[in-house]
Amino acid sequence: MPRSDLLLMIISRVSALLSAAVVLVILGFLFREATPALLEIGLSRFFTDRSWHPLSGNFNLKPMIVATLVTSLGAVAIAGPLGIASGLFVHFYAPPALATWHRRIVELLAGIPSVVFGLWGLVVLAPIIANLGGSGQNLLTATVVLGLMVLPTVAVLSDNAVAAAPREAIHGAAALGMSRWAIVWEIVLPESRSGIAAGVILALTRALGETMAVLMLAGNVVEMPTSLLSPGRTLNANIALELGYASTSHRSVLFVSGLILMLVVSVIVIVISRRGRPIR
């Protein structure tokens, strides 16, 4: 093996190991900080306690797990179809000039900081949704804004996936007289499925990790949501709201909340990437 190859091999292996190690170090840290609470309280009480009042010894995390899943999955349900449609639009339906501008605008959407989204949701969207009842700060408002925030991820990755669909197949289909819609539906979408799926997974994990905007919009009350108009608190918002003010045992309990979030994210990513695999 030439020297330069050897060097590159070492560098890439070390980098790969380091990036995997970062995740393990974070997990280890989470475990270390959460251990006092897990030993003292036990994992089961985080699911069976009456409510979330950590200063009074009640530690129920279930409503927060539900709120986290509802807002993230809801956001992907909004962003998924819109993002995929956007990817198809720029390749098959938009005039070239419009396609360029459309791409730029979608990319710009990705650059808006999440507090700005949060503030916009708080002063513009929440008062509108308040007309449906309540304060306007609820799971629906958070989900809609979260959907807008993860939209560019799906749109850009769908755009790339659609661009990678084989030209010969598309041209061949066109030569056979298939309509544009039939080409998109029968050839482009199946061919770009794994790329689009990657975009959806990335969007979902981003939605699961988003904190600031959700904290500002979801209402943060910890109770089992009964509808989309119920307020809810996500696991991340819980940490952001309370960690700065938490001392010893309360702090440790918040690390358990982080650990559970990590668990929820891992389960979702593993399940989805299993389902996405057979395609390529």
Place this chain on the structure above:
Amino acid sequence: MKLIHPALYTTVLVISLAGCSGSPSSEVSVEADGNLSGKLTLTGSSTVAPLVTEIARRFEERHPKARIDVQTGGSGKGIADARMGVADIGMASRALKSDETDLTAHQIAADGVGLIVHSSNPIEELTAEQVNSIYTNQTQNWKDVGGDESEIIVVHKAEGRATLDVFLNHFSIDNTTVKADVIVGENEHGIKTVVGTENAIGYVSIGTAEADIAADVPIRLLSLGGVEASTATVASGEFPMSRPLSLITTDSPSPLAMEFIRFCQSTEVHDLVRSQYFVPVTSEPNAAQ
């Protein structure tokens, strides 16, 4: 201190005297003056930190050899760090609790907590019983406390926040009985929530609310027990729901720490205290406990 060059010593003396002119504490600073170089670390309340950061900047201008490092992390962390000696001084936006008597609080400012409603809400004042029954969900409609016919949206703070402690203590509410519609973090989050929801009630730092009202934000502070909620009534001690903003030390703080605390309590920083929407306290040493 034998090593300090006489000329340097004189310079420091002159600077520190100039810095303390008009302050009642100038005598002490002459004694402590040989120690006015060094590093201080402060941690704690995110409410107090911005104010102390400003004061520290001014202090460093006057004493170029002193370095003051301000970090946040909440009142609880400030108190714990001061106790364990991790920080020279802790910052707390609440009074010390009964199990924290081994520490000394040096009050540098006060902050009132006031109830706010949307300015379109006709309510001017609520009694303590009414506030209690609203927050524990016994009163659910504004018409029951003399307002319009509309559901009350209860805005509450997240567990562990100092403002929450002040509120719960004042109205003797057990936090587990509170039935909130929205839980907020920062004061501005609370104010924006009330602005966006005409039938909401919340509570925030009076200074922040006053500044927003001055900027035409449509909220109104409610009087409490017949006392108007304003920084003026907090300063005079009339307003009942207020909290001290303090610097926390052990019994024997270093001379530099003492000097910094004295500076924070002096009239020379009152403009900074007001600019952060807090209420200055008198410059008497150890005004707190």
